[in-house]
Amino acid sequence: DIQMTQSPSSLSASVGDRVTITCRASQYISTDFNWYQKKPGKAPNLLISAASSLQSGVPSRFSGSGSGTDFTLTINSLQPEDFATYYCQQTYSTPHTFGQGTKLEI
Amino acid sequence: QVQLVQSGADVKKPGASVKISCKASGYTFTNYYIYWVRQAPGQGLEWMGMINPSGGSTTYAQQLLGRVTLTRDTSTTTAYLDLDSLTSDDTALYYCARSSDRYSGYDYWGQGTLVTVSS
Numbered sequence: 001d002i003q004m005t006q007s008p009s010s011l012s013a014s015v016g017d018r019v020t021i022t023c024r025a026s027q028y029i030s031t032d033f034n035w036y037q038k039k040p041g042k043a044p045n046l047l048i049s050a051a052s053s054l055q056s057g058v059p060s061r062f063s064g065s066g067s068g069t070d071f072t073l074t075i076n077s078l079q080p081e082d083f084a085t086y087y088c089q090q091t092y093s094t095p096h097t098f099g100q101g102t103k104l105e106i
Numbered sequence: 107q108v109q110l111v112q113s114g115a116d117v118k119k120p121g122a123s124v125k126i127s128c129k130a131s132g133y134t135f136t137n138y139y140i141y142w143v144r145q146a147p148g149q150g151l152e153w154m155g156m157i158n159p160s161g162g163s164t165t166y167a168q169q170l171l172g173r174v175t176l177t178r179d180t181s182t183t184t185a186y187l188d189l190d191s192l193t194s195d196d197t198a199l200y201y202c203a204r205s206s207d208r209y210s211g212y213d214y215w216g217q218g219t220l221v222t223v224s225s
Contacts, residue, residue: 001168034211036151043201043218044143044151049211087151091209094165096141098151 002026002090006099013078013104021073021102023088028068032092035064035073038101039084047086048073078104108132110202110216117222118192126219128185128202135183136160139205141212142176142187144198152198156208157185192223 003026013019025033031051036044046055048064051071061076075082083106088099113127128140142154155166157176164176175188185202200219203212 032209036211038151041199041218043203043215044212045215046211046213049213055211055213089151089211091205091211094156094208095153095167096156097153098143101150 001095002029002093002097004088004090004097004099006086006088006102008102009100010103010105012106014106015078015080017078018074018076019078019104020075021086021088021104023066023071023073023099025069025071025090025092029090029092031067032090033064033066033071034089034091035062036087036089037082037084038087044087075104080106108204108214110204110214112200112202112216112219115220115222117224120193120223120225122192122223123188123190124192124196124221126187126189126200126202126221128187128216130183130185130204133204135178136180137206139208140176140178140185141203141205142200143203143212144200146195146198149198154187154200159185189221192221194223197221197223 005024033051035048038044052064063074065072085101085103109131111129136159141156157164159178173190178185202216
């Protein structure tokens, strides 16, 4: 199985800040890589697919980059609704493993 | 509009089985893979398996092999997750989700089904 390692596991920030979350795959995964936002009791929400493609309806302050094994999610100008847990996922091969999550706190 | 609507919460005793449904609407059911993902309390997301509704082929997470079965009914556009021999470790929120192909992100998700395993 491909292991996905996110960092940091938690992050404190303020409204208006810029934050970056990274994810590293244990082997090459091209750009078969996604970022999700998850809030308690809600289903995950796909933010970015194919490493850098912003999903329809997702604010442009979210952006993703990377390929191969190293990937980054950047959130510019944090808004109150952005405080959540973020997960990375590889869809290069099954099982489609997730990172352990990054909890973004105020 | 695309919707995945899951069956309601369930409480099971250890050793029992659970069956969760995921009713799809608003799109062509057989054109999208269905995945199952769970989240135990305080834990991260765990991928459980996938089914291709077109032909019914399945892939399961290694750690669940022998206990999990994914099926679908194309006539009712519903996917099902069966999980046997439940233990307290299976207490979790279970989600179905879809993607257009096996390399894409999961763009629509069900609302989640809470399964509690308790004696």
